[in-house]
Amino acid sequence: MNKDKPPRIAEWIIYVISKPGNKAGVLGDIDEEYNEVILENGKFRANLWLVKQIVIPLIFFLGSNIIWSFAMFKNYLKTVLRIMKRDKANTFINVAGLTLGFTCFILIMLYVKFETSYDKYHNNAKNIYTFREAYQSAPFAPALKAEFPEIRSVARIHSYGVMKTNKYLFSINGTGFMENELYLVDPEIFEIFTFKFLTGNSETALDDPNSIVLTKSIAEKFFGNENPIGKVITFENKYELKVTALINDVPSNSYRKFKMLIPFVNYSKIKGLSLNTWGYKDVNAYCLIDDDTDIASIEERSNAFLLKTKYRNEQGDKHNDEKLTFYPLVNEYLHPRGGGGPFKYLAILSAIAFTILILGCINYMNLTNARSLQRAKEIGIRKVSGAGRRQLVRQILTESAAISILSFFISMLLSILLLPSFRNLMERRLILDFSHNIFFFAGLFAVAVLVSVVSAIYPAFFMSSFMPAVVLKGLFKSSKKGIAMKNIMLVFQFTVSIILIISTLVIRNQINYIRSKDAGFSKEQIVSVIVRDSGVKKRFPVFVNEVRKYPDIINASASDQLPNSIYYPGMMTWPGKTKEDGRIISHFGMVDHNYVDVFGIDLIKGRNFAVEETSDQSGAFLVNEAAIKQLGWEDPIGKEINVWNQRGKIVGVMKDFHNNSYFSKIRPLTLYLNPTFEIDQWLFKSKTIYYLSVKVRRNSIPEILKFLETTFKKFSPNYPFEYRFFNEIFDQRYKSVQKTGEIIGVFSFISIFIGCLGLYGLVTFITEQRTKEIGIRKTLGATVSGIVVLISKGLLKWVVIAAFISFPAAWYAMSIWLEDFAYRISLVPGLFVLGAFIVASIAFLSVVVKTYRSASADPVESLRIE
Amino acid sequence: MIELTKAEELFLLTIWRLEDGAYGVAIKKKIKEITGKDYKYGTLYFLLDHLTGKGFINRIEGEPTKERGGRRKIFYKITPKGIEVLKASMNMHEKVWSGAESLFFEKGY
Numbered sequence: 001m002n003k004d005k006p007p008r009i010a011e012w013i014i015y016v017i018s019k020p021g022n023k024a025g026v027l028g029d030i031d032e033e034y035n036e037v038i039l040e041n042g043k044f045r046a047n048l049w050l051v052k053q054i055v056i057p058l059i060f061f062l063g064s065n066i067i068w069s070f071a072m073f074k075n076y077l078k079t080v081l082r083i084m085k086r087d088k089a090n091t092f093i094n095v096a097g098l099t100l101g102f103t104c105f106i107l108i109m110l111y112v113k114f115e116t117s118y119d120k121y122h123n124n125a126k127n128i129y130t131f132r133e134a135y136q137s138a139p140f141a142p143a144l145k146a147e148f149p150e151i152r153s154v155a156r157i158h159s160y161g162v163m164k165t166n167k168y169l170f171s172i173n174g175t176g177f178m179e180n181e182l183y184l185v186d187p188e189i190f191e192i193f194t195f196k197f198l199t200g201n202s203e204t205a206l207d208d209p210n211s212i213v214l215t216k217s218i219a220e221k222f223f224g225n226e227n228p229i230g231k232v233i234t235f236e237n238k239y240e241l242k243v244t245a246l247i248n249d250v251p252s253n254s255y256r257k258f259k260m261l262i263p264f265v266n267y268s269k270i271k272g273l274s275l276n277t278w279g280y281k282d283v284n285a286y287c288l289i290d291d292d293t294d295i296a297s298i299e300e301r302s303n304a305f306l307l308k309t310k311y312r313n314e315q316g317d318k319h320n321d322e323k324l325t326f327y328p329l330v331n332e333y334l335h336p337r338g339g340g341g342p343f344k345y346l347a348i349l350s351a352i353a354f355t356i357l358i359l360g361c362i363n364y365m366n367l368t369n370a371r372s373l374q375r376a377k378e379i380g381i382r383k384v385s386g387a388g389r390r391q392l393v394r395q396i397l398t399e400s401a402a403i404s405i406l407s408f409f410i411s412m413l414l415s416i417l418l419l420p421s422f423r424n425l426m427e428r429r430l431i432l433d434f435s436h437n438i439f440f441f442a443g444l445f446a447v448a449v450l451v452s453v454v455s456a457i458y459p460a461f462f463m464s465s466f467m468p469a470v471v472l473k474g475l476f477k478s479s480k481k482g483i484a485m486k487n488i489m490l491v492f493q494f495t496v497s498i499i500l501i502i503s504t505l506v507i508r509n510q511i512n513y514i515r516s517k518d519a520g521f522s523k524e525q526i527v528s529v530i531v532r533d534s535g536v537k538k539r540f541p542v543f544v545n546e547v548r549k550y551p552d553i554i555n556a557s558a559s560d561q562l563p564n565s566i567y568y569p570g571m572m573t574w575p576g577k578t579k580e581d582g583r584i585i586s587h588f589g590m591v592d593h594n595y596v597d598v599f600g601i602d603l604i605k606g607r608n609f610a611v612e613e614t615s616d617q618s619g620a621f622l623v624n625e626a627a628i629k630q631l632g633w634e635d636p637i638g639k640e641i642n643v644w645n646q647r648g649k650i651v652g653v654m655k656d657f658h659n660n661s662y663f664s665k666i667r668p669l670t671l672y673l674n675p676t677f678e679i680d681q682w683l684f685k686s687k688t689i690y691y692l693s694v695k696v697r698r699n700s701i702p703e704i705l706k707f708l709e710t711t712f713k714k715f716s717p718n719y720p721f722e723y724r725f726f727n728e729i730f731d732q733r734y735k736s737v738q739k740t741g742e743i744i745g746v747f748s749f750i751s752i753f754i755g756c757l758g759l760y761g762l763v764t765f766i767t768e769q770r771t772k773e774i775g776i777r778k779t780l781g782a783t784v785s786g787i788v789v790l791i792s793k794g795l796l797k798w799v800v801i802a803a804f805i806s807f808p809a810a811w812y813a814m815s816i817w818l819e820d821f822a823y824r825i826s827l828v829p830g831l832f833v834l835g836a837f838i839v840a841s842i843a844f845l846s847v848v849v850k851t852y853r854s855a856s857a858d859p860v861e862s863l864r865i866e
Numbered sequence: 867m868i869e870l871t872k873a874e875e876l877f878l879l880t881i882w883r884l885e886d887g888a889y890g891v892a893i894k895k896k897i898k899e900i901t902g903k904d905y906k907y908g909t910l911y912f913l914l915d916h917l918t919g920k921g922f923i924n925r926i927e928g929e930p931t932k933e934r935g936g937r938r939k940i941f942y943k944i945t946p947k948g949i950e951v952l953k954a955s956m957n958m959h960e961k962v963w964s965g966a967e968s969l970f971f972e973k974g975y
Contacts, residue, residue: 005935014907017908018908018911019911019915021915021925022911022914022915022940024937024938024940025889025890025911025937025938025939025940026890026907026911027934027935027937028890028931028934028935028937028938028939029889029890029891029894029907029934029939030907031933031934031935031937032891032933032934033891033894035933052906053906053907056906056908057906057907057908057909
């Protein structure tokens with residue numbers, strides 16, 4: 001009879017809405033009545049009826065859920081307030097610890113996520129490769145592309161200028177700007193990388209050799225609000241470039257921070273070399289490789305190919321021993337070619353993040369447990385008065401969840417608030433984007449809930465199931481498992497805190513050591529004027545002498561490099577050198593007679609360059625101890641050497657100084673007397689920066705600067721006057737080490753703080769547990785201090801155990817970190833003992849505070865509480 | 867003393883009247899018949915659950931039948947407690963309303 005069934009979807013909706021027990025009834029009823037309506041009014045009316053039946057309950061269903069959520073939320077707030085009112089101190093510690101944990105975790109992971117995202121934004125990111133051997137010859141990459149079809153596209157890239165920090169002159173209508181990050185690139189770069197073109201066309205932008213592509217910021221700097229397209233920029237007073245396109249600024253998570261691009265074909269013009277010169281290598285390249293290409297195989301075949309090509313060096317030797325390695329773009333930042341790189345650092349930071357999070361959670365669990373045991377009596381009483389077990393469990397869970405969820409939301413808020421300071425600390429433009437990181441935050445929320453559940457399980461279930469009498473008597477408090485757990489947590493807390501303190505001490509000491517380590521040259525009261533006009537070279541001696549005339553200037557020196565960073569490694573040879581003598585590579589710098597005096601460099605043998613000594617004019621060198629050590633010459637004075645084809649006699653030996661970073665050992669160094677910096681070597685032809693350094697008397701810096709500027713303008717009118725204080729230049733190099741130290745210091749402090757919070761909470765709990773015992777002891781005549789000692793002794797053994805675990809762990813971790821430093825502090829036992837001692841002291845203090853309170857309470861009261 | 871809301875009263879009375887035949891469709895129809903109120907199934911079952919919770923009626927599950935797409939009917943039967951509370955309600959009603967027939971002759975204000 002009842003053949004017509006209501007449509008499936010209707011049934012499904014009703015099924016979802018109905019309460020479990022009624023599902024069958026409702027569905028059946030609807031079915032029945034539906035058929036009746038069909039019989040009475042036909043199918044159409046019946047369906048209408050059905051809609052009416054469904055829509056209204058549906059609205060109520062949704063509405064009531066929303067209302068229910070509001071009600072729940074209000075309830076939840078009430079719960080939280082109630083808890084906070086009741087137990088301010090503990091709740092605060094709990095919330096603080098967990099919130100700190102979450103906040104730090106969020107912020108650190110934000111940074112880690114950013115750092116590991118470098119260059120991943122390109123559309124073809126995973127197929128872009130470059131060469132680990134950074135410098136290749138100009139014809140190399142195109143030849144490789146022609147040979148291997150899997151290499152779909154190559155773009156060569158050459159960073160203009162020798163040093164990354166050098167700036168060059170860009171003139172627009174007579175106004176000069178000093179900028180860097182100019183790159184020569186093949187137009188194919190736009191196929192490989194993903195640049196957003198604001199105006200102009202990626203296909204034609206770099207067709208004309210005289211074109212230049214600017215990023216938005218640079219264009220704004222040069223041209224303000226005007227349209228830059230078609231405008232002319234004069235580069236280094238030599239080249240006229242026309243702006244053909246405008247691209248968006250490169251995102252801050254890019255290894256190469258392009259600002260300006262010009263076509264690669266200009267390479268020949270700029271270097272004076274043919275684009276087919278195989279012998280000269282200073283070009284890099286990016287390749288776009290087909291999906292699913294076996295990189296190892298391409299590498300092998302490329303190396304074979306390399307041997308076949310005209311790949312020779314200047315002496316005509318084939319570079320048979322050099323191997324080519326393909327290397328993904330996305331690794332360029334994290335695993336730089338020279339080694340080092342942020343990877344280790346990120347690993348350490350992530351470890352810290354997790355540690356802080358776990359610490360916060362463990363804290364929370366410990367303290368919740370402690371608090372709940374306190375409330376055991378309250379629960380017992382409630383049970384006696386008839387509260388249902390389910391209700392009790394629900395209440396405990398809800399309270400626990402309320403606190404942890406509150407912490408979660410506060411931490412989100414705190415992350416937002418602290419983001420600006422964090423950005424400054426980490427020096428990155430980080431963005432906290434909730435919508436793109438839903439899984440992360442959902443996961444964190446789940447952790448918050450999980451933590452609350454786990455910490456509530458013990459009290460909620462075990463306590464509520466016991467007979468009220470048992471709970472009231474407190475008999476179950478001392479279960480073996482419970483005590484073991486608590487001791488484990490205590491040891492864990494101690495261990496982590498000790499490790500953190502030791503690490504912080506080590507890092508701080510290492511950084512102080514580096515900063516105070518004698519560089520070997522003076523840093524104070526030296527101002528360096530930056531000279532970029534190579535036309536000044538010949539006139540440097542005149543320039544120097546004019547500057548020296550100024551009364552408050554003690555001395556002045558011209559050089560091509562400053563003592564903290566002398567580079568240009570070149571091979572050293574000497575008359576009679578044989579192959580057995582091996583290769584000696586020495587850093588090379590060109591200086592004048594006053595260099596040694598201005599920078600306070602000590603000479604341990606021989607003398608400085610002297611104007612009177614005419615022999616110096618035909619070639620003279622100062623070398624450092626490291627060089628002499630490698631040469632193995634007993635009496636080096638007067639011996640002839642040759643570096644970068646400059647021949648000269650050694651006139652003096654300098655005491656070793658750090659001409660490179662503290663990270664590396666001091667290497668051989670030769671300073672060549674060349675006050676006009678004329679040198680016939682390829683490498684130095686494109687050198688564009690020289691320094692005029694003056695040692696000044698402290699008092700009249702502004703006047704001195706003014707004088708320097710006027711004098712500078714006389715010799716180099718086309719360039720802006722630039723100067724730096726030498727000690728600032730020096731400190732800059734260590735900024736990164738300092739930064740690292742700062743960051744690790746901040747987070748270590750936070751970890752220690754959370755650890756101490758936890759310590760305090762735990763110790764408090766343990767002491768409270770023994771309130772009754774304390775009361776009894778007091779009545780038996782014990783003194784407060786006696787009780788304090790008793791409890792502390794119990795804790796002490798756990799500290800010792802923690803020390804045994806933490807010492808080796810800390811030693812291992814710190815050894816790895818110190819590896820990076822050529823000059824490092826030694827890990828003395830004192831550091832470790834100090835760490836343990838600090839932790840023990842904190843524990844001890846907590847005991848004292850809490851015990852004192854319990855112990856000075858009237859023993860009658862503490863006994864009566866039971 | 868427990869007082870019934872109007873809806874509770876209506877439902878209990880209807881269920882009592884329907885004796886052994888008080889299930890979803892029947893209750894719904896009877897109420898419509900008597901009062902003209904058209905209860906939707908959502909509200910209907912909500913109230914039925916509510917009354918069951920209070921102990922005024924009992925749920926009895928019937929046999930599945932072919933006609934209702936193979937689903938069983940759920941019958942409701944009034945409990946002694948329900949009877950008590952209905953009686954009390956009726957008493958109260960009589961006390962409150964006794965002698966108010968003349969209401970029908972009053973002109974509206």
